[in-house]
Amino acid sequence: MDGNKDRMFDSGTLHGGEDDSDLRRGPWTVEEDIILINYIANHGDGRWNSLARCAGLKRTGKSCRLRWLNYLRPDVRRGNITLEEQLLILELHSRWGNRWSKIAQQLPGRTDNEIKNYWRTRVQKHAKQLKCDVNSKQFKDTMRYLWMPRLVERIQAAAVSSVAASAVVDGSGSYGSVTPTPPALMMNGGSDFVSTPQVTPSYTSENSSSGGGGGSSDGTQVSSVSELTDCYNNFSCNFPAGYEQDAGAGAASMQSPAGGLFFNEGTLDFQAMQQSSCEWMAGDGGVDTSESLWNGAGADYFWFLQQQLN
DNA sequence: AAAGCATTCAACCGCAATGCG
DNA sequence: GCGCATTGCGGTTGAATGCTT
Numbered sequence: 424m425d426g427n428k429d430r431m432f433d434s435g436t437l438h439g440g441e442d443d444s445d446l447r448r449g450p451w452t453v454e455e456d457i458i459l460i461n462y463i464a465n466h467g468d469g470r471w472n473s474l475a476r477c478a479g480l481k482r483t484g485k486s487c488r489l490r491w492l493n494y495l496r497p498d499v500r501r502g503n504i505t506l507e508e509q510l511l512i513l514e515l516h517s518r519w520g521n522r523w524s525k526i527a528q529q530l531p532g533r534t535d536n537e538i539k540n541y542w543r544t545r546v547q548k549h550a551k552q553l554k555c556d557v558n559s560k561q562f563k564d565t566m567r568y569l570w571m572p573r574l575v576e577r578i579q580a581a582a583v584s585s586v587a588a589s590a591v592v593d594g595s596g597s598y599g600s601v602t603p604t605p606p607a608l609m610m611n612g613g614s615d616f617v618s619t620p621q622v623t624p625s626y627t628s629e630n631s632s633s634g635g636g637g638g639s640s641d642g643t644q645v646s647s648v649s650e651l652t653d654c655y656n657n658f659s660c661n662f663p664a665g666y667e668q669d670a671g672a673g674a675a676s677m678q679s680p681a682g683g684l685f686f687n688e689g690t691l692d693f694q695a696m697q698q699s700s701c702e703w704m705a706g707d708g709g710v711d712t713s714e715s716l717w718n719g720a721g722a723d724y725f726w727f728l729q730q731q732l733n
Numbered sequence: 734a735a736a737g738c739a740t741t742c743a744a745c746c747g748c749a750a751t752g753c754g
Numbered sequence: 755g756c757g758c759a760t761t762g763c764g765g766t767t768g769a770a771t772g773c774t775t
Contacts (some may be wrong), residue, residue: 450743450769472760488761489744524763535763540742543765602735 447481451490455480459487460495471673493534500532504541507582512538513566513618 447455462478468491471484480487493499504512508530515526523535523542532537546566550557553565 448745472761483745485746486744486761493743521764536743539764544741 440722444717445481446483448486451482451494455482456490456495459491463491489536493536498532499534504533506574506578508533509541510571510578512541513571513574514547516542521547 451459458480459479462474462480466474466477468474468488471488471712473484475484475487478487482490511530512526514527519525521539521542523539527533527535527538547557550559550562553562556564
């Protein structure tokens with residue numbers, strides 16, 4: 424359908440002569456959230472225009488749908504993007520580009536909006552710091568050969584430390600319950616990744632409790648962190664021989680955040696790139712070690728909502 | 734303390750695709 | 755096949771928040 428109809432849809436003029444002044448815009452209130460949650464609990468979702476009307480919400484159907492899918496849906500995961508999720512996003516974006524919803528399908532509980540925001544605020548920021556285009560070969564190579572392996576290292580380190588911790592606690596070395604995980608990344612011919620839809624890490628770098636002993640009795644393959652990271656370690660081993668020279672030769676200058684060149688007169692300054700990589704993942708734009716909004720105030724909000732619904 | 738700047742992310746916009754009568 | 759209603763998606767905006775000076 425064309426834009427005119429959609430503007431009508433958005434503006435609410437489809438709603439029997441309502442005008443824009445009847446429609447609320449901007450942030451949702453707690454009351455609106457409760458109304459929407461209650462209505463969907465009783466009647467289900469879909470048919471968003473009539474849902475908005477019947478629920479008595481002065482919102483467009485589109486707004487209701489977005490609020491539900493991106494925020495109120497019970498299976499939406501909130502909080503920091505985990506290391507594993509970051510890895511997946513980088514990999515899947517390299518393969519699919521800005522197909523946010525497709526990428527989001529591989530990260531259960533994450534919305535396309537969240538992934539898109541992550542990409543724009545974190546990844547694109549670092550491309551900007553490197554003074555290269557996010558779609559450039561240099562940036563993609565930096566992601567693939569430095570940042571992604573570095574993420575793997577961190578995932579592995581987190582897994583090892585959590586295994587050690589759990590071994591201390593229960594003395595068994597078992598990893599606790601197996602949780603749903605996003606697709607494992609597997610090597611394809613040694614040079615590409617393919618995803619398999621069996622697994623989903625629901626652990627975070629901070630709270631990871633599953634480390635290595637995946638597998639299930641029902642035949643479903645459950646990938647563990649170590650399996651996941653092994654794939655990447657294998658990949659790291661397959662780091663193209665002479666890549667440094669290849670990447671440097673003929674490549675445009677690539678600057679480190681500090682202003683130094685990664686590619687300088689045909690020589691790739693790997694140390695500088697790795698430094699940048701470390702800064703990204705350990706520092707400002709990477710893994711937030713602080714409690715996230717949703718681990719804190721957001722959780723309170725949902726508790727409050729729950730109280731209102733009870 | 735407060736002003737200015739930077740960052741984040743919920744929400745909106747526009748368009749394309751799909752479903753249905 | 756056509757027109758309308760609805761859904762889905764990607765891009766963009768702007769308010770809220772955090773950080774720096």
